[in-house]
Amino acid sequence: MTVLLYDNPFSGNCYKVRAILALLGTEYERRQMSVTDYSERIEVLGGLNPSLTVPTVVLDDGRPLAESNAILWHFAEGTEYLPEDSYERAQVLQWMFFEQYKHEPAIAVVRFWVAMSPDPPPAEEIEKRRRDGVVALKMLERHLRERDYLVGERFTIADIALYAYTHVAPEGGFDLEPLPAVRGWLERVAAQPGLISIGD
C-alpha cells in the first residue's frame, strides 16, 4: 500500500507532512479535504482520527496517524532529519510543542481568518491573536540570533515544524522585517536540498 495523506494545500500543518515525505522520497497519494466545509469530515476521517483534523495519514500498513508533528516524528525517525542524541531529540520535541501551543494557534489561525475564512471574527479578536503571534515570533528571533537552526546546529524536523507557518506569516499580516534572525533562518531552510514549497 502507498501512504495516503488527507491533505489541504493551504494548511501549513499538511505542508509539514508533504515536506518530509518529499525529502525522504516516499511516494504517497493525496486526498484533498476542505478547511472551510467540514461536512465530509466525520464520514471520511471519523474512523481514523478522533480530532477529525488534517493532516491525517494512513501508513503503508493501513494504520492511521494524526497530528502533524507526530507524523513528522514518525517518518523522520532513523533519518538525518531527527537527531539520535537524546537531549537533541527532547529539544526537537520542545520546539514542536512550542509550535502547537504558542505559534500555530496565533500565526496559523490569524492567517486563516485573514486569507481564507468565510466568517472571520471581529477585527479586535484578530488583533489580540496577532499580538500573541508577534510574541511567539520574537521568541523564535531570540533563539535564532545565536544559531543557524533550531536544534543541534543542523536542519531537523523542528525547523520544518516552525518553518511551515512562519514563512507564510505575512499572509496573516505579520511583518518579518524586524526579525532578521528569523528571516535568515527562513532562507536557510528554504535552501535545503529537496525541500518542496507549500504550493507544490
Next chain:
Amino acid sequence: MTVLLYDNPFSGNCYKVRAILALLGTEYERRQMSVTDYSERIEVLGGLNPSLTVPTVVLDDGRPLAESNAILWHFAEGTEYLPEDSYERAQVLQWMFFEQYKHEPAIAVVRFWVAMSPDPPPAEEIEKRRRDGVVALKMLERHLRERDYLVGERFTIADIALYAYTHVAPEGGFDLEPLPAVRGWLERVAAQPGLISIGD
C-alpha cells in the same frame, strides 16, 4: 547534580513532570514559581526557556529542557512508560499533541480562570472556551470506550499527559458524569503503583 524543577503546585503541566519523576524514583529539587505573578520569570527562566513557562527543568548535566510533554518523553525514554514500538510511540505523540492543542488550552485555561485567576475574562468567553473543552473530553470518551489506556493497552506517558488536567477538570466546572469511559480510565490511572497525586 540533582534535577531541578521550576514548578507550581496548581499546574497540571508541572504535575506531569513530578509524576514521571516519582514513578521513576528520580530525586529532584523543586523551586516554586508563581502562576499569577510573572515578575520573576525573565530573571529566573530567561536563560533556560524562551517561553518562560513552567515546568522548566535543569537536567542532572546542567542542561535545560522545557514543555511538559517533551520533558515527559525525555525522562520516560527507555522505561516501561514509553513503548518501544514505532507506531505506538507515534500514537503517544499524537495524544500528547492533541493534549496541548485541543485539551489543555480549553480545560486547563478554564480551570485557571475559574479557580485561580485574579483577573478572569468575561463569563461569555469562559463559556465559549468551556464548550471547546467539552468537545475535547468527548473525543477522549469516544477513544476510551474501546480501550483501557490511550495507547497500546497499557499505561504510558500519554495517559499521564491527558490525566493531568482531565482529573481536575471539575475544578473548572466540567461535568465528568456523562463520560463513563473517561471516569473508568481516570480510576485506572490513579491506581497505578507509584503515581503521586497533584497535591503531593
